[in-house]
Amino acid sequence: MSESNAPAISNPVEYIQHHLGNMTHNGERPASLVDFSVFFVDTFVMSLILALAFAFAAWKVGKNLDPDKPTGMQNILETVVEFVNQQVKDIFPTADKWVGPLAITIFVWVALMNTMDIIPVDLIPSLVAGVAGVFGYDPHHVYWKAVPTTNLDTTFALALLVFGLIIFYNIKHKGLFGYMKVFATHPFSASNPIVKVLLFPINVVMTAIEEVAKPVSLGLRLFGNMFAGELLFLLIALLAFSYWAMPGQVVLGVLWSIFHILVILLQAFIFMLLTIVYLGLASQGTDEH
Known part of the structure; x- marks a missing residue:
């Protein structure tokens, strides 16, 4: 067999x-860790399919809602809704009415994307490769990652969405001037005008780092845990190379x-919980910051 026709997995x-x-x-791999010229087809398709599946299930349950004889899916969704709404009430009691649906969407969608890690690592890629082979593509050179949250694009897209909401809530509740004032007076404040001037650059740098750390930690935490889990599944799958x-x-x-089921749900819960916490902190006045 010539080298050009050799299997990609040997x-x-x-x-x-x-x-x-x-x-x-x-068909090209990213030139660097951050490469906006590359569009990840597998990440987009898997995320879209799971989002549509969640939306369809919610629509179907809502259409056939029966408080007297609830179905299994209705019980599951009602449990999730009650659980997340309770978190919102406890952490962010003054939340707008759409914060609850946002938190529920984040929790369920992230959990669904994480759950793809439980599916055998070769199953979905093999199915995609088989379909690609029907259309004349070499199945050995068809790449497909079935877990969207093992891609930094997914986790950072979610984190940046939350970051945008944090900025929105800060400006909404503090005003633009009040939000900018936080950068000048937090974390160190002083009554002496001279000390205020001296502390100004330090406060700006430290507050900026604190704000940027929120989406970075959100994105990296979810990505790191899911990527490590996927890698361990791959290492376990390698045992198949020896009968x-x-x-x-x-x-x-x-x-x-x-064990990974716990990780899947925990990471979705943490992402959802931190979203509520950050939005709650952003909604505080300048005196409460």
Whole structure:
């Protein structure tokens, strides 16, 4: 077999590299960690499918809502709604009426995207490769990452959306001048005018770092945990390269899947909870900051 026709996956290293690759609009990998010229087809499609599935389930339950004889899906969604709304009431009691739906959407959507990590790592990529082969593409060179939250584009897009809402709420409740005043007087304040001037550049830098750290920590925390989980699944899948190790692969895969369910839900909960906390802090007046 010539080198050009050799399979893209012939050893463990290439196996991991293949599974960590994304399908892009031009078939090229990003030139750097941040590359706005690349559109990740797999991330967009998987995120869209899960969002539509969530929207359809919510619409279907809402259309057939029965308080006397609730279905299983209705019970699940009602539990999620009550749970998230309680978090909003406890953390952000003065929240606008759309903060609850926003928090619910974030929690369910992130949880669904994370749940793709439980599906066997080769299943969805193999199905996509099979479809691509029907249309004449080489299935060995078709990349597909099924877990959107293992892509920094997804986690940072969500984090930047939250960051935009943080700025909106700060300006809404403090006013533009009040929000800018926070940068000049936080975290250090003084009554002496000279000391105020001396502290001004320090306050601006530290407050700016504090504000930027919010979306960065949100995006990196979710990405890091999900990427590590996916990588561990890939390492477990590598045991299939040795037939004698396949029983161990099944046992380890099941155990890690059970534990990873907690990680999936916990990361969705943390992202949702921090969103509520940040919006609640942004809604405080300048004297409460």
